[in-house]
Amino acid sequence: MQPSQTQYSKPRKAGDTDTHVRIALFGSTGSIGVNTLDVVRRHPERFEITALAANRNIEILARQIAEFQPKAVAVANTDAATELALCKPGCEVLSGEEGLRELASRDIYDTFVGALTGFAGFAPTLEAIQRGKRIALANKETLVVAGELLTALAGRTGSDLIPIDSEHSAIHQCLVGESPESIRRIILTASGGPFRTLPKELFAGITPDAALKHPKWKMGRKITIDSATLLNKGLEIIEAKWLFGIPLSKIEVVIHPQSIVHSFVEFVDGSVKAQLGMPDMRLPIQYALASPERLDQTYDLLNLVSSSPLEFFAPELDKFPCLALAREAGERGGLYPCILNAANEEAVAQFLEGRIAFTEIPILIRSAMEAPSAEASESIEACTEMEITQSLERIRIADTAARDMVQHHAGSRITV
Numbered sequence: 001m002q003p004s005q006t007q008y009s010k011p012r013k014a015g016d017t018d019t020h021v022r023i024a025l026f027g028s029t030g031s032i033g034v035n036t037l038d039v040v041r042r043h044p045e046r047f048e049i050t051a052l053a054a055n056r057n058i059e060i061l062a063r064q065i066a067e068f069q070p071k072a073v074a075v076a077n078t079d080a081a082t083e084l085a086l087c088k089p090g091c092e093v094l095s096g097e098e099g100l101r102e103l104a105s106r107d108i109y110d111t112f113v114g115a116l117t118g119f120a121g122f123a124p125t126l127e128a129i130q131r132g133k134r135i136a137l138a139n140k141e142t143l144v145v146a147g148e149l150l151t152a153l154a155g156r157t158g159s160d161l162i163p164i165d166s167e168h169s170a171i172h173q174c175l176v177g178e179s180p181e182s183i184r185r186i187i188l189t190a191s192g193g194p195f196r197t198l199p200k201e202l203f204a205g206i207t208p209d210a211a212l213k214h215p216k217w218k219m220g221r222k223i224t225i226d227s228a229t230l231l232n233k234g235l236e237i238i239e240a241k242w243l244f245g246i247p248l249s250k251i252e253v254v255i256h257p258q259s260i261v262h263s264f265v266e267f268v269d270g271s272v273k274a275q276l277g278m279p280d281m282r283l284p285i286q287y288a289l290a291s292p293e294r295l296d297q298t299y300d301l302l303n304l305v306s307s308s309p310l311e312f313f314a315p316e317l318d319k320f321p322c323l324a325l326a327r328e329a330g331e332r333g334g335l336y337p338c339i340l341n342a343a344n345e346e347a348v349a350q351f352l353e354g355r356i357a358f359t360e361i362p363i364l365i366r367s368a369m370e371a372p373s374a375e376a377s378e379s380i381e382a383c384t385e386m387e388i389t390q391s392l393e394r395i396r397i398a399d400t401a402a403r404d405m406v407q408h409h410a411g412s413r414i415t416v
């Protein structure tokens, strides 16, 4: 199925730009979460935190509750939730995965910020979309796993999906006032990660510590490893397809080590637009929260002379097979992106725990993608309630099977 057509310059509803925005921040204790709170802190007249959610880091969460005084919080880890509730933090504490879903279903916020890591973000985001909320989305895995279902639902409920990912924020900004037919191609930039210039023969010896040292961005552990394998850019190709209604064949990747140009759009007349800025996630977060308005708040300003030269290279697919694997999963469609994502999440966890080599990550993803039956490429329907329920069940089964397969293979150590 083709991605849905998007109206890029969708105006906010009347009066929205000068209203106070109530925010539910899911993933508040992580890198995007903390940056989002910094943006909110700088605009108390515009933004208010009414709900927070995290997994287990209750020390940070308790400090955030004291500062931002949300009406309710949700903690996925049930022991951590109990511990936080016993401290009487001054707001309601919901617990477990069900608690996160319940919080996302409450009518106590206007904008849902999706900043959880991985598949954990899927259920609360689905809940928020079903309620027609505005979605500021960092959690790309959610769109990778079920972009077809979520964008179809968002179209029906009127939920706006605004990207936080810097590349997609750049594209979103380039497309304001443009029509889908005028796009020739989208070019996503990638820093290339810490191993861009490392010879391929040395990849098998890459340690988690080395892979966690990203040259440009300070991010959570999972996305940092994804950036080192370039799987992150592959996820972003699929994310762009669903966000902008563009086929994968029109989405390309270029390596840009300086991370100053956040992405390009080329139009049918050959004109190319780009968005530039210093690598600081607060800028795309602020844009996602306020757009189409731009708030008068700057972070580090770009100095073109000191940032030069700006370089661009073609990605080396033989060194970074995860990029091609992701494109293949996106082209196969159906459950393949879900399988790719689940296998990768599990493989990255195994790599971080020292159980598999860096080079085994793509091998395990490939094995998981070879396993499913032909029905895996069938599209994920979302027209009726019954279809949504059936699609969710298919997604859960495919996710679990891919994780199980990687765990099983990782246990038997593949030779690279």
Ligand code: NDP
Pocket (backbone or CB within 6 Å): 026, 027, 028, 029, 030, 031, 032, 033, 053, 054, 055, 056, 057, 058, 076, 114, 115, 116, 117, 118, 120, 138, 139, 140, 141, 164, 165, 166, 217, 218, 219, 220, 221, 222, 223, 281
């Ligand atoms: P972090 O690892 O820093 O933070 C993840 C957040 O999710 C934490 O609040 C964590 O809670 C919570 N969390 C993790 N697992 C679960 C779970 N099972 N249930 C509920 N909550 C959970 O990640 P990032 O902030 O770096 O990334 C978040 C998302 O944003 C990812 O999808 C990533 O791809 C995307 N992104 C990130 C960018 C960045 O610059 N960091 C840039 C672009 C996109 P706790 O701390 O309590 O464990």
